[in-house]
Amino acid sequence: MKKTFVSFAILGLTVTSAGCNGINKSNEEMFHDNGNTINVNDREDLYNKDSWTKKGSQRGEDFGYVRHQKTPGGNVMPMKDMYSINREQVADTISKMSVAIPHVKDCATLVTDEEVLVSYVTDKTDKDGRFNVADQVKKTAMSVIPRWYHVYVTDDKALMRDVENLAKMDTDSQHVSDSIDNTISLMLQDSPQGREINNGENANGEMSSDYEMQDDDVHQINPDKIRKDNIMD
Structure with a gap:
């Protein structure tokens, strides 16, 4: 009985690991790393429709997604120094x-x-x-x-x-x-x-x-x- 339980546990871990690897691989294909930033598409000029290169983006089909992580030092610069806009x-x-x-x-x-x-x-x-x-x-x-x-x-x-x-x-x-x-x-x-x-x-x-x-x-x-x-x- 114990052997059966162990076998199922190992099988579960294998499936979970494979699933995570699949998700991670999918994420690698979907997202672009840029330092501490992960975003769906390469960033373009704000509100600049002429700079959109993807066919779907030009029709406004893509969602916007960006994830930021703090730097190790945790220092945060003033907002107006952090971004630039067109x-x-x-x-x-x-x-x-x-x-x-x-x-x-x-x-x-x-x-x-x-x-x-x-x-x-x-x-x-x-x-x-x-x-x-x-x-x-x-x-x-x-x-x-x-x-x-x-x-x-x-x-x-x-x-x-x-x-x-x-x-x-x-x-x-x-x-x-x-x-x-x-x-x-x-x-x-x-x-x-x-x-x-x-x-x-x-x-x-x-x-x-x-x-x-x-x-x-x-x-x-x-x-x-x-x-x-x-x-x-």
């Missing part, structure tokens, strides 16, 4: 999605390394209408970009040219941070920004507490520059 493709996506919003007729989007500036034209002129459109445009942008980004919107037609001028610069341009700050300050002064994201973040996604803001976006806007009528009663 900023022009993201800006294109935000602008396309924004003009699909009712009452938005034109939209220009600038994506920097940590901010999104959206300038749009709307036929809404009343305070509540402008506020609601701003909220929709802002949320649309936030649905596209990584979470550490801050989003600023404006329906002032004059500021669309300012946003366009910033697009001619890059992260290495002289005084680029000051230029971005100045444009954002004008956007906050002249245009509604929609509702607060949550209790810990303002309408633009900036941290509310002074402690958290120390490690937040380097382009902090002086709250004194924001007109009180930007806040909806």
Whole structure:
């Protein structure tokens, strides 16, 4: 009786081992190792449909799957230093999605390394209408970009040219941070920004507490520059 039990146990282990080997072999064929990352397909530019090489991927049939493991040291770099995105493709996506919003007729989007500036034209002129459109445009942008980004919107037609001028610069341009700050300050002064994201973040996604803001976006806007009528009663 004991011999029979042992025989079945050995058989079970053999089958289990073979099954695991089969799964592992299948995983090796399905997934690609890249350091501490395992993903289904070779990664391509974010939102760049022209870079999709697999026939199934171009039709949107593949799921997205990525698995990350901590490095032995366990050190975690800041989120914005961890990833890079195709900023022009993201800006294109935000602008396309924004003009699909009712009452938005034109939209220009600038994506920097940590901010999104959206300038749009709307036929809404009343305070509540402008506020609601701003909220929709802002949320649309936030649905596209990584979470550490801050989003600023404006329906002032004059500021669309300012946003366009910033697009001619890059992260290495002289005084680029000051230029971005100045444009954002004008956007906050002249245009509604929609509702607060949550209790810990303002309408633009900036941290509310002074402690958290120390490690937040380097382009902090002086709250004194924001007109009180930007806040909806």
